[in-house]
Amino acid sequence: xxxxxxxxxxxxxxxxxxxxxxxxxxxxxxxxxxxxxxxxxxxxxxxxxxxxxxxxxxxxxxxxxxxxxxxxxxxxxxxxxxxxxxxxxxxxxxxxxxxxxxxxxxxxxxxxxxxxxxxxxxxxxxxxxxxxxxxxxxxxxxxxxxxxxxxxxxxxxxxxxxxxxxxxxxxxxxxxxxxxxxxxxxxxxxxxxxxxxxxxxxxxxxxxxxxxxxxxxxxxxxxxxxxxxxxxxxxxxxxxxxxxxxxxxxxxxxxxxxxxxxxxxxxxxxxxxxxxxxxxxxxxxxxxxxxxxxx
Amino acid sequence: xxxxxxxxxxxxxxxxxxxxxxxxxxxxxxxxxxxxxxxxxxxxxxxxxxxxxxxxxxxxxxxxxxxxxxxxxxxxxxxxxxxxxxxxxxxxxxxxxxx
Numbered sequence: 093x094x095x096x097x098x099x100x101x102x103x104x105x106x107x108x109x110x111x112x113x114x115x116x117x118x119x120x121x122x123x124x125x126x127x128x129x130x131x132x133x134x135x136x137x138x139x140x141x142x143x144x145x146x147x148x149x150x151x152x153x154x155x156x157x158x159x160x161x162x163x164x165x166x167x168x169x170x171x172x173x174x175x176x177x178x179x180x181x182x183x184x185x186x187x188x189x190x191x192x193x194x195x196x197x198x199x200x201x202x203x204x205x206x207x208x209x210x211x212x213x214x215x216x217x218x219x220x221x222x223x224x225x226x227x228x229x230x231x232x233x234x235x236x237x238x239x240x241x242x243x244x245x246x247x248x249x250x251x252x253x254x255x256x257x258x259x260x261x262x263x264x265x266x267x268x269x270x271x272x273x274x275x276x277x278x279x280x281x282x283x284x285x286x287x288x289x290x291x292x293x294x295x296x297x298x299x300x301x302x303x304x305x306x307x308x309x310x311x312x313x314x315x316x317x318x319x320x321x322x323x324x325x326x327x328x329x330x331x332x333x334x335x336x337x338x339x340x341x342x343x344x345x346x347x348x349x350x351x352x353x354x355x356x357x358x359x360x361x362x363x364x365x366x367x368x369x370x371x372x373x374x375x376x377x378x379x380x381x382x383x384x385x386x387x
Numbered sequence: 388x389x390x391x392x393x394x395x396x397x398x399x400x401x402x403x404x405x406x407x408x409x410x411x412x413x414x415x416x417x418x419x420x421x422x423x424x425x426x427x428x429x430x431x432x433x434x435x436x437x438x439x440x441x442x443x444x445x446x447x448x449x450x451x452x453x454x455x456x457x458x459x460x461x462x463x464x465x466x467x468x469x470x471x472x473x474x475x476x477x478x479x480x481x482x483x484x485x486x
Binding site for chain 2: 118121122125127128130131219220223227265281283
């Protein structure tokens with residue numbers, strides 16, 4: 093266990109007034125506050141140190157005790173005993189804060205001031221823990237259906253239900269899975285940002301899907317059937333005779349599921365790209381020439 | 388947008404012990420969007436997480452709304468730079484794994 097120079101932590105001298113301490117604390121807190129330093133473990137650690145320093149130095153009684161015994165912390169126990177004795181004689185102890193969380197303070201602090209808050213009038217400022225941010229990469233196919241997934245974030249396994257239709261860049265918040273709070277404050281949240289990769293043949297725009305299929309010239313001219321892949325299986329489509337190149341048809345309800353609206357789907361838009369035959373045989377050329385003469 | 392997605396500002400003021408003027412200032416700054424329906428002001432629930440952060444910054448760090456605006460702009464920049472960095476790291480990892 094090492095001695096912590098709380099004055100150094102706050103960047104002040106031993107002559108600092110209450111106002112100087114307050115100012116220094118505010119300045120440091122603004123620099124290292126978890127909300128201003130997302131995903132920064134070092135800042136979180138530093139923020140805890142600053143709070144600990146402020147907890148001690150902003151309370152005149154604790155400051156006095158720290159100044160007297162700080163470097164020789166082992167004597168603090170005797171000091172504590174004497175204090176307790178005095179308090180007992182006065183008819184009762186002064187209570188610490190029930191919301192104190194021991195792990196937020198250093199061993200040095202616990203040794204000096206016991207397991208509770210810094211005692212006395214106990215200025216116990218609580219801060220919410222840091223929010224953690226994580227990114228989850230999923231394929232477009234994965235988010236077509238609601239499914240469960242287990243993620244490991246900061247060593248914790250989190251079983252997560254991923255609703256169908258989640259969008260690229262969408263962020264969901266999982267309450268209480270962020271960093272530990274300071275001074276018994278609530279835990280932060282975990283923000284998961286979805287990064288949806290698309291290696292499918294579909295282009296997604298909100299809940300609608302777009303795809304292009306090649307149509308051979310004869311089917312475009314004479315009409316016929318084509319089989320189209322969708323996320324929900326194959327669909328047989330009737331192609332009208334004399335279909336023009338880049339004609340777009342809409343398959344209602346065959347698009348992507350609408351986020352958190354069960355049973356609702358966007359539409360699927362199919363664009364026909366007509367494929368012109370190449371490497372014509374002599375006979376084919378003759379027939380096309382004959383056709384050309386007819387027009 | 389459905390009605391249930393909106394939370395009355397009065398309710399938020401009560402819950403977070405914040406004055407209504409704070410929300411109005413955030414709205415004037417363009418940090419939040421207050422919707423008024425039949426003389427009642429509402430905030431969309433999607434913004435709650437951001438608003439909680441703004442309240443913490445305001446209450447715990449004594450930062451006024453102008454400061455919050457500046458902080459949020461910078462946080463957005465950091466976020467986009469961080470995303471860019473992650474993407475580049477991922478791409479770099481692909482090459483490194485090849486060799």
